[in-house]
Amino acid sequence: MSNSFSVRFILKKYKAKNGKAPIYIRLTHNGKHCDSSLKRKIPVEKWNTNQRVSGTSIEVRKLNRYLDQIYNKAFEIFENLQLKDEFISAEIIRNKLFNLEEEQQITLLSASKYHYDQNINNFSTGTLKHYKVTERYFERFLSAKKNLSDIAIEKVDYKFLLDFEAFLRAWKPKDHQKPIGHNGIMKHMCRFRKVLNYAYKMDWIADTPFKKYHISYEKSTRTYLTEEELSAIEVKELDIARLEQIRDIFIFSCYTGLSYIDLFNLSKDHIVIGINGEKWIQYKRQKTSTPFSVPLLPKALELIEKYEDHPKAQENQLLPVVSNQKTNAYLKEIADICGIKKQLTFHIARHTFATTVTLTNGVPMETVSKMLGHTKLSTTQIYAKVVENKIGTDMAALQEKLSNSEQMRKAD
Known part of the structure; x- marks a missing residue:
């Protein structure tokens, strides 16, 4: 790493008053500089190209000696910092040069x-x-x-x-x-x-x-609920009120694609009449501030109606969402009750909306991307790959089934 240092004296003519301008010292370390006033002024015409004052008077010689001393002292400070292997900056040298109070060390x-x-x-x-x-x-x-x-x-x-x-x-x-x-x-x-x-x-x-450091991410698969798993959770009778409430909030996200934080902040004000005359959610993602619009499917509308008299709904929160930690803890209980082997978290609802609810049912990828509030289509394409993998698995199962049927027919 380079460790260059230079000292220059500058006459700031634009600050001149009554024909006299102030002298500044410019300390530059590795291309970054700081300027400090020397609190000396001289007639503009007296400043020469050697960055000193022209003349032979006692005052001029005294001022030039001062500039020489400051110049030498600045380099001495720089060399001492190098020898001690201490952090160096133009500001640090300036502070030591003029005995200024140094700022607290940055850790x-x-x-x-x-x-x-x-x-x-x-x-x-x-x-x-x-x-x-x-x-x-x-x-x-x-x-x-x-x-x-x-x-x-x-x-x-x-x-x-x-x-x-x-x-x-x-x-x-x-x-x-x-x-x-x-x-x-x-x-x-x-x-x-x-x-x-x-x-x-x-x-x-x-x-x-x-x-020198490379940050790399491993490609991760998106966990989502199949149509059968989603239905199992929807129709399951839950005797515990808190689990029923969390299940409903989760299902709402499965049919709208909202993330936890966006659903938590969702209010009645975000329900509008869309271009088709039906109710839509119009909001912007907290994560990216990207606006998004989602038409409300019948299941989502049913859940809004179910909780419209809930105390939290009276406070303008659309649905009674509890903390993310509690939500995920209760979802684990729901998964056990419904026989879901996957680790059920709230974000799976968003993945389920993208795959099982929309892409699998032929909704164009561009439309899904806009409803999810993605800033890049490539983010949505991850879900498309998941759907392709599912299609491949389903077709392989179908092929095996047809093959077995053909073998049984021949056996008869």
Whole structure:
């Protein structure tokens, strides 16, 4: 990595008053500079091309000696920082040169917290929560592997990234959670990269080690309910009220494709009369702010009507949605009761809408993409591949069935 440093004196003529302009020092490190006033003014015509003052008077010689001293002292500070292998920036040299109070050292955790605070109004609640989880892993890693409570941000190098990734892969949760999968680890690394990129933009680090690090995701299959599984959950008589309510919320998402957070925020105001004269949902995804419109199918309309007198509906929430954690816990109970072997989570409802409810029934991919609020058609194409795989499996089963029938006919 280059470690260039230069010092220039500049006469800022545009600030001249009564024919005199102020002298500034410009410190430049690795292409990034900062200017500071020397609190000296001279007649504009006295400044020469050697960045000094022309003349032989005592005042001129005294000022030029001062400029020489400042010049030499700046390089001395730079060389001392190099010898001590300390982080260098034009601002740090400036602060030491003029004995200014230096800002508190930027650390990994302080940079992470600052990035979080700056984006409180930009990120969704869910995204902010994910950044906090990543930050807790920073703390665990530093404590367990480095025996540190924090680390200077400039000390985070490529090896640190590899060690952190290895720590995440080996992490064994003590609670009910599962170990972190590959894609989960990559999401933590992606958030880590964004924190360091932010630090780079703030001039807290000279470069980011993520230039050498490759983030890669494994292709994952979309779990969804088949028509038979969806029907089994729909028709099952549930004696426990809380399970019935969660089942209904889940089924509503199966027929609308809404994610948990979008359904949680859905209100009566988002139900409109569409172009066909029927009721539609018109809203925008919290995750991407992409607008989407979904015509309400009869099953969805039936569920809205069922809960229109519910206390939460009176508060303008369309359906009585509880926390995501409780919802997924109750869905596990529902899966057991209905004999569903798949790990039932709320997001499966969205996948089911894309596959079993729409694409399998001939709804064009472009239409499904718009109803799901996808920003790219390629995201929806993942579901199309799932449908193709299902068709292939179904046809293979049909072929086997026909083959067996043919063999039985010949045997007769």
